[in-house]
Amino acid sequence: MSESQKKGYKEIPIGGMITKAGSSAEFKTGDWKSxxxxxxxxxxxxxxxxxxxxxxxxxxKKDGKRLETDFDMCKGCGICAxxxxxxxxxxxxxxxxxx
Amino acid sequence: MSKKKAMTGAEAAATAMKQINPDVVAAYPITPQxxxxxxxxxxxxxxxxxxxxxxxxxxxxxxxxxxxxxxxGARAMTATASAGLALMWEVVGVASGSRLPIVMNVVNRALSxxxxxxxxxxxxxxxxxxxxxxxxxxxxxxxxxxxxxxxxLAEHPEVQxxxxxxxxxxxxxxxxxxxxxxxxxxxxKFLGExxxxxxxLDVDDPVTMGPLQLQDYYFETKKQxxxxxxxxxxxxxxxxxxxxxxxxxxxxxVEAYNLDSAEYVIVTISSTAGTVKSVIDKMDNPKIGLxxxxxxxxxxxxxxxxxxxxKKAVAILDRSESFGAxxxxxxxxxxxxxxxxxxxxxxxxxxxxxxxxxxEKDIENVFESLLKEDxxxxxxxxxxxx
Numbered sequence: 001m002s003e004s005q006k007k008g009y010k011e012i013p014i015g016g017m018i019t020k021a022g023s024s025a026e027f028k029t030g031d032w033k034s035x036x037x038x039x040x041x042x043x044x045x046x047x048x049x050x051x052x053x054x055x056x057x058x059x060x061k062k063d064g065k066r067l068e069t070d071f072d073m074c075k076g077c078g079i080c081a082x083x084x085x086x087x088x089x090x091x092x093x094x095x096x097x098x099x
Numbered sequence: 100m101s102k103k104k105a106m107t108g109a110e111a112a113a114t115a116m117k118q119i120n121p122d123v124v125a126a127y128p129i130t131p132q133x134x135x136x137x138x139x140x141x142x143x144x145x146x147x148x149x150x151x152x153x154x155x156x157x158x159x160x161x162x163x164x165x166x167x168x169x170x171x172g173a174r175a176m177t178a179t180a181s182a183g184l185a186l187m188w189e190v191v192g193v194a195s196g197s198r199l200p201i202v203m204n205v206v207n208r209a210l211s212x213x214x215x216x217x218x219x220x221x222x223x224x225x226x227x228x229x230x231x232x233x234x235x236x237x238x239x240x241x242x243x244x245x246x247x248x249x250x251x252l253a254e255h256p257e258v259q260x261x262x263x264x265x266x267x268x269x270x271x272x273x274x275x276x277x278x279x280x281x282x283x284x285x286x287x288k289f290l291g292e293x294x295x296x297x298x299x300l301d302v303d304d305p306v307t308m309g310p311l312q313l314q315d316y317y318f319e320t321k322k323q324x325x326x327x328x329x330x331x332x333x334x335x336x337x338x339x340x341x342x343x344x345x346x347x348x349x350x351x352x353v354e355a356y357n358l359d360s361a362e363y364v365i366v367t368i369s370s371t372a373g374t375v376k377s378v379i380d381k382m383d384n385p386k387i388g389l390x391x392x393x394x395x396x397x398x399x400x401x402x403x404x405x406x407x408x409x410k411k412a413v414a415i416l417d418r419s420e421s422f423g424a425x426x427x428x429x430x431x432x433x434x435x436x437x438x439x440x441x442x443x444x445x446x447x448x449x450x451x452x453x454x455x456x457x458x459e460k461d462i463e464n465v466f467e468s469l470l471k472e473d474x475x476x477x478x479x480x481x482x483x484x485x
Contacts, residue, residue: 014327016309016310018306
């Protein structure tokens with residue numbers, strides 16, 4: 001978010017309160033990561049274990065297939081790579097690149 | 100209808116709590132605060148209040164329970180002293196940072212080490228920058244009235260900050276005095292019910308309280324707190340005027356005693372102000388007076404400057420230290436006078452640490468030194484042995 005989009009102290013609710021439900025979806029946490037999951041699509045068996053384990057719920061699924069990670073949200077925790085039974089996800093150090 | 104009753108300062112605070120009838124009280128006993136909560140738990144047991152009394156395992160939990168209750172929309176209160184305030188420290192800041200109008204009686208006691216159960220103001224003075232309103236009470240009557248006033252002040256929509264009401268450990272908390280207790284109906288009407296701006300239990304308007312704020316928004320939230328503190332000044336005066344209709348008493352930021360004619364003034368807070376008044380009456384000298392600070396946070400800079408700028412010499416008596424720096428009240432009085440049209444000479448005195456008695460003779464000596472304009476640019480210690 002650019003500086004000009006941020007609200008001033010007169011505009012925000014007091015005490016850091018969040019007055020809208022589900023607002024965490026607007027908080028892009030992708031730039032926190034120092035390791036990025038690199039998914040080898042061809043090797044993937046679409047077992048759906050990684051989407052189930054992903055704490056950010058940022059591995060989308062469609063028609064029984066997993067899709068590419070949402071890098072705006074992925075914090076690079078590496079759990080997907082850890083639980084993958086065919087080792088088709090590798091965590092690569094890429095600074096805070098969000099691909 | 101009001102009633103005069105002999106009671107301790109602790110019972111006076113508990114009596115205020117009874118009339119306030121908070122939704123939740125969570126507390127852990129610590130000397131000399133114990134009788135506040137002990138007396139209040141009797142009211143709970145006897146069905147004189149509807150309060151949900153939560154007996155917690157520590158002060159950290161006491162303040163945490165109050166934070167939860169207050170966030171849910173309840174009127175929450177607690178009481179503590181010394182090490183108890185020190186232990187709850189983290190959550191004391193959570194209460195103010197989350198803008199929860201919790202009211203806490205602090206029965207002032209020295210901090211460890213060495214361990215000491217007697218009165219000084221190191222506990223609450225140490226918490227002066229935690230964004231809590233701070234009222235200091237001279238006697239049981241003030242402890243009672245300040246507690247009631249603090250609830251309405253803290254909950255005011257423009258304030259929404261927690262408040263500490265202090266009284267001197269043992270000296271006030273365990274000493275029996277005559278206290279005028281006002282009609283519970285009138286106090287209840289004065290306070291009304293808490294109307295939170297937002298409440299966690301309001302399922303029709305869901306909110307998140309206490310989330311993470313980093314470099315992007317934390318600073319703005321702190322700026323709001325300072326604004327609220329500034330607004331608390333006028334709200335305190337207005338609320339005091341309203342309470343005055345019931346009690347007939349004045350609620351200024353400060354109390355001036357024999358100050359108009361005085362050229363030589365003592366500034367202090369809490370029970371020692373009473374001792375100073377007594378000395379002024381006995382010395383019977385129009386040139387001496389007292390300025391008692393009732394509200395320490397927000398600090399009444401303008402009033403202090405206005406009342407002291409034309410005086411010749413002022414002694415500031417602090418019952419707490421700021422090691423290697425100006426003592427809390429002295430520092431603020433000096434600050435207040437920086438922009439004043441003229442400056443009296445100032446002398447800082449430290450007294451009464453760990454409950455060391457302060458006698459009328461000691462106060463008389465301070466006035467004698469002031470009258471001679473015997474002032475030096477360093478702290479003096481009343482009664483400390485070399």
